[in-house]
Amino acid sequence: MSDERLFTFRNRWFTVSVLGTIGIAIVAALIGFVWLPSVQRDAQFSGIWNAICSAAGVPRSWYAGGVIVEPEAKLTSVEMTPQLLATVSSNSIGRGATLALRCTMCHGERGMSDANSPNLAGQYAAVIYKQLIDFQKGARSNAVMSPMAMNLSDQDMRDLAAYYASLPRPSAQRKVSDARAPAIVAHGAPMRNVAPCAVCHGGIDSKAGSPWLDGLPAAYTKSQLLAFASGARTNDIDGVMRNVARNMTAEEIDAAAMYYARELEKVRSGQ
Numbered sequence: 001m002s003d004e005r006l007f008t009f010r011n012r013w014f015t016v017s018v019l020g021t022i023g024i025a026i027v028a029a030l031i032g033f034v035w036l037p038s039v040q041r042d043a044q045f046s047g048i049w050n051a052i053c054s055a056a057g058v059p060r061s062w063y064a065g066g067v068i069v070e071p072e073a074k075l076t077s078v079e080m081t082p083q084l085l086a087t088v089s090s091n092s093i094g095r096g097a098t099l100a101l102r103c104t105m106c107h108g109e110r111g112m113s114d115a116n117s118p119n120l121a122g123q124y125a126a127v128i129y130k131q132l133i134d135f136q137k138g139a140r141s142n143a144v145m146s147p148m149a150m151n152l153s154d155q156d157m158r159d160l161a162a163y164y165a166s167l168p169r170p171s172a173q174r175k176v177s178d179a180r181a182p183a184i185v186a187h188g189a190p191m192r193n194v195a196p197c198a199v200c201h202g203g204i205d206s207k208a209g210s211p212w213l214d215g216l217p218a219a220y221t222k223s224q225l226l227a228f229a230s231g232a233r234t235n236d237i238d239g240v241m242r243n244v245a246r247n248m249t250a251e252e253i254d255a256a257a258m259y260y261a262r263e264l265e266k267v268r269s270g271q
Ligand code: HEC
Pocket: 099, 100, 102, 103, 104, 105, 106, 107, 116, 117, 118, 120, 127, 128, 129, 131, 132, 141, 142, 144, 145, 148, 160, 211, 223
């Protein structure tokens, strides 16, 4: 056994491994903190220090002078919770019916639209309430509806939602398992990350906040899907519908719109 000491710089092997380790650490730090972050074009780095802070996960507001990145479009301020309409009183429906007189021109006398406006009869109260708030606050905008929502109080919107939700809704489509439902509705497009519409807009149960689509005019459904796809409509929470619509083909959009409007049924039965 040699009595040469291991941990001393006189040992050539020890020196080489220590220097080698330090060298690797420096190169790794340069790659991870400087080179990789600076190649990322979408982040606005104003120098190596920012790149280092960013790579190390330092909150941007600490080193960017408090600049917070704002979304380009106005997003919804509504949070969908089971408590959203928990305080609806029994008078709501009656008050809502009176307020609804000014909506009948477009949404029909009993909430069923003859024109291409959406039906409101039997729509979930939370959906109506949320859409009205979004129109009022500008998260959703439409030349006709935005001014209509402008002067409604919070109570008005709750009452209108309660009234329309109390009206009989257009019946659900045939079962989703029905072979005649378009593939996009029944199965989605898994390769393009599109969940089946029926998962959220199902006739039997629905995911909170998903509107009742059955019976909507085809032109309306199509226009909303196109608006989500192009980013013209941005009030869906977490972009859930934008992510669906932008991955749909034009044919799938038509098929879904026709299906929910029951146009397919009419075509097939020769009406
Ligand atoms: C002059 C016609 C008109 C009047 C009056 C009108 N609306 Fe509308 N409403 C529309 C149109 C058109 C849309 C679809 C907007 C779009 O394409 O984004 C709409 C959309 C809506 C929606 C969204 C529905 C959904 O499924 O997303 C709600 C809720 C609504 N209106 C409620 C009302 C209420 C409540 C009133 C009365 C206070 C009213 N509207 C008065 C034309 C009208």
